[in-house]
Every structure is written in structure tokens, then in C-alpha cells.
Amino acid sequence: MDDLELLVNGMNYSGWTSIGVTRAIDAATTAFTATLTERWEGNEGAAAQVEPWPILPGDACEVRLASFRMVVGYVDIFKPSYSASDHTINIQGRDKVADLVDCSAVHTPDEWKNVNLLKFAQILAAPFGVSVIADIDVGEPFAVCKLQQGETAFKAIERYARQRKALLMPDGAGGLLITRAGVRRASASLVQGENILNASGTLDHSQRFSNYLVKGQASYSPDSTGETEAHIEGAVTDSGIKRYRPMLLVAETGGTSSSLHARATWEANTRIGKAAAASISVQGWRQSPGGPLWEPGLLVYVRSSWLRMDGWMLIRQVTYERGEGGTTSKLEIVSPQAFDPEPPDGKEAKKGKSGKTGKRNIWAEAIGEEEPPK
CATH class of the missing domain: 2.30.300.10 (Baseplate protein-like domain - beta roll fold)
Incomplete structure (x- = not known):
């Protein structure tokens, strides 16, 4: 029968009474939870487990589901409990990409020119020991990629991923995958x-709108004028909404009219689909x-x-x-x-x-x- 394997610091633990692993195309990390009793019956005549298992938050872990690797990351939460009749523990964790989601992007320099989405993501992920790969064409380089003060590394990557209509999800091996859905x-x-x-x-339909307008400012170019830099926008409509329900967004990054149109498309489609x-x-x-x-x-x-x-x-x-x-x-x-x-x-x-x-x-x-x- 297919089973879950949890390896913590290289040791395989079993005896689970309930388990759950969650993966999503629009979530950067795969999460797991597992509950067991520490005094579980031994297998094939082996003695039952009686000593507390040395599992603590921050321990390196790997989760395999039906022999497929799902999580390469860390234990986040360890919850022991006991009564007169039992002693149970609950373990929760996520893959290594969680550090990109939780931690601020602190980097010098904080601005890069003529860098594409994959390279930008690799730069921000490198200090965390997280690899980044892409199974799609990530598109043309951005004229400028710039961090916003206080934002997480994942949020910074996500801002530019939207401009390329790309998704960010775990690759199952502790890294980040740049991809698209439905292929x-x-x-x-x-x-x-x-x-x-x-x-x-x-x-x-409460979060759908009749039209989406994204306004932004173009990156500086020697060939541009103040007028062309300050006034660019992209717009799409959703004909499924008959009432007047406009949404105006300010682009998270500078760009071109086509990139702002792509951003408006992404916003509309996400809301329509969900x-x-x-x-x-x-x-x-x-x-x-x-x-x-x-x-x-x-x-x-x-x-x-x-x-x-x-x-x-x-x-x-x-x-x-x-x-x-x-x-x-x-x-x-x-x-x-x-x-x-x-x-x-x-x-x-x-x-x-x-x-x-x-x-x-x-x-x-x-x-x-x-x-x-x-």
C-alpha cells in the first residue's frame, strides 16, 4: 500500500496515525502534517517505540508519498501531547522554498538591469540555498529589476513573474519551479x-470586474521622453460582467504597454477562473x-x-x-x-x-x- 515516509536528519520515522500533504500551483511551498503515537506497536516482533523521538523545529526533513519525493525542507512545528492512556506527537513542515516566502529580500545591490525572470529569481534564492529552474520560456529580460524595501524574496520574484504570466511552485526537490498550468x-x-x-x-462573481486598467511608469531610456515614461497603461475587459465594475491597478514594476496589458490579463483571468x-x-x-x-x-x-x-x-x-x-x-x-x-x-x-x-x-x-x- 502507498505510504508516507518522513526522514528527519536522515532517519526514517513510521507509525503514523494520520497524515496530510498539500501541493498547489499557486503556492510556493508544499506543506505536510503528520500525527503518530510514540508508543506504537513494533513490526514483525520488534519492540514498540518507547523513547521520545529526537525531532525538533528546524530539523532537516524529507517527505515521500508513494515513493514520490514531495518535500525537501524543514520541520516547522513539533507538538507533543499526552494523557494517562496515550502519548502523541504532531509534526508540521514545509519545503526549503518556505524561506523565500518568510524572509525579506536583503541584497546589495538591490537593482539589476537587463536580467530575465529566471536569473533574477536565482539571484534572490541563492543566499537561501534554494535552486530555481524553469520549464517554460521566461521571456525577454527586464530593463530593470528593483527590490522594494521590506518585501520578501518570494514576493519580489512573484511581482516580475506576473509580468511574464508565469507561476511559481515547488519542484519537489527543495527548489522553485517557474512554470505554467494546464500543459x-x-x-x-x-x-x-x-x-x-x-x-x-x-x-x-463578487470579485470579478467589468474592466481592468493597469497604469505604470516606463523604465528610463535615453530615447524616451517624460511623457512616454509617465503615461503607459494596459487594459482588458470581462464581458461576462454586465454592470459597470471597473478595477484600476498600479503596476508593481515599470514596463511597457504590452507588459501592463499582460498584467491586466493576468488579474482578469485569475479572478474569472477562481x-x-x-x-x-x-x-x-x-x-x-x-x-x-x-x-x-x-x-x-x-x-x-x-x-x-x-x-x-x-x-x-x-x-x-x-x-x-x-x-x-x-x-x-x-x-x-x-x-x-x-x-x-x-x-x-x-x-x-x-x-x-x-x-x-x-x-x-x-x-x-x-x-x-x-
Whole structure:
């Protein structure tokens, strides 16, 4: 049976009563929690564990799920408790990228010219011993990358990642991966009455707006004028919102009209996509017996009449759990529009509002289009 392995300072600990590992495409770190009793029964005649285990916050750790490496990082929290009848401990931790999320970017110099996203991320991550790789084209170099006082290293990298419509997530080996979502499809579908244990959905338009305008200031250039430097902007619309609901944003970085348009696109798509979300639980951690794990970033076809859903969705987050309720995966899914690099009203095929059966598809209406299965 697939299991969790926790190695702390090189020692493999077992005997877990409940475990959970959470990965997401829009979270920089993978987090885990595990609970066990320190006096657990020995295996194959071995003596039961009776001595306190030497696990403390700050210890180096590695978490493997079904033999797949998930976390290379540190123990954050150690919580022992006991009563007259038992003695339990709870351990929580994250991968090494957590230091980029928690710690300020303190660097001299604090400004770089003609550096691309990957190089900028590598510079900020290096003092923390965190590697950075990319599985996408990170685009043209930025004219200037500059730190803001007090911001974390991750926030600084994220500001520039938005300009390139890129995502930042753990690579499973203690490093940071620059990527995009939805380039891979799950080998199995999620089907009501077959592999869906339970599900719930939410359609929420409260954070969607009719148009998005991003204003900024261009970086200095000998060929530019004060007028062209001070007044640049990018805008996109969301035709799914009929009322007048504008949003004005100030760009986090300098740039060009095209980069500000990309920033407006990112804001609109994120809000559109997350307006249509669902939580679906399935048995086990794998898509099929002996198959690959469910993973964030996968496109998965969902067919559920009770959710009124029949189409491709994107797995944003996966929580792998084992406890009294058995071994399950909880999949948080959103519309693929949430991480689409194209403007929300920039595609031609946007009129289909019904599923394959011709019935009303409220999820397609939520995002303004429906992508047919292939």
C-alpha cells in the first residue's frame, strides 16, 4: 500500500496515525502534517517505540508519498501531547522554498538591469540555498529589476513573474519551479457515481470586474521622453460582467504597454477562473491503480450532473490524506481560465453556453466559454 515516509536528519520515522500533504500551483511551498503515537506497536516482533523521538523545529526533513519525493525542507512545528492512556506527537513542515516566502529580500545591490525572470529569481534564492529552474520560456529580460524595501524574496520574484504570466511552485526537490498550468492532462476523468466520493462547488462573481486598467511608469531610456515614461497603461475587459465594475491597478514594476496589458490579463483571468471553483474528493492518491499521482496543474475532465459540470477543469491544489476516513485525495479545481495567458475576451470561440448534452452549463457561463474534450 502507498505510504508516507518522513526522514528527519536522515532517519526514517513510521507509525503514523494520520497524515496530510498539500501541493498547489499557486503556492510556493508544499506543506505536510503528520500525527503518530510514540508508543506504537513494533513490526514483525520488534519492540514498540518507547523513547521520545529526537525531532525538533528546524530539523532537516524529507517527505515521500508513494515513493514520490514531495518535500525537501524543514520541520516547522513539533507538538507533543499526552494523557494517562496515550502519548502523541504532531509534526508540521514545509519545503526549503518556505524561506523565500518568510524572509525579506536583503541584497546589495538591490537593482539589476537587463536580467530575465529566471536569473533574477536565482539571484534572490541563492543566499537561501534554494535552486530555481524553469520549464517554460521566461521571456525577454527586464530593463530593470528593483527590490522594494521590506518585501520578501518570494514576493519580489512573484511581482516580475506576473509580468511574464508565469507561476511559481515547488519542484519537489527543495527548489522553485517557474512554470505554467494546464500543459498536461490527467489520465483519468472525475465522474459522479464512479470515482467521486464527495464534491462541492462555488460560483462567486463578487470579485470579478467589468474592466481592468493597469497604469505604470516606463523604465528610463535615453530615447524616451517624460511623457512616454509617465503615461503607459494596459487594459482588458470581462464581458461576462454586465454592470459597470471597473478595477484600476498600479503596476508593481515599470514596463511597457504590452507588459501592463499582460498584467491586466493576468488579474482578469485569475479572478474569472477562481470565480468557478469546486472541491472533489477521490479514493487513494493515484489516478488509477499503479498509475500516476493526482497533481496540481493537471487538466482533468469532470462530469457531474449535481455540480452541473461537464468539461475540462484545472487542478489548483491537491491534499493527500490518510486517517480514520481512509486514504483520499482532495482536489481543489478551478476553471482553466484562472491561469490562461490569453485575454478573457480575446478568443474567438466564446459563444458556447451548453454542455455536450445541450443542457445548461453554469460553469461554462461562469468563465464565458467552454473547452470541449479532446
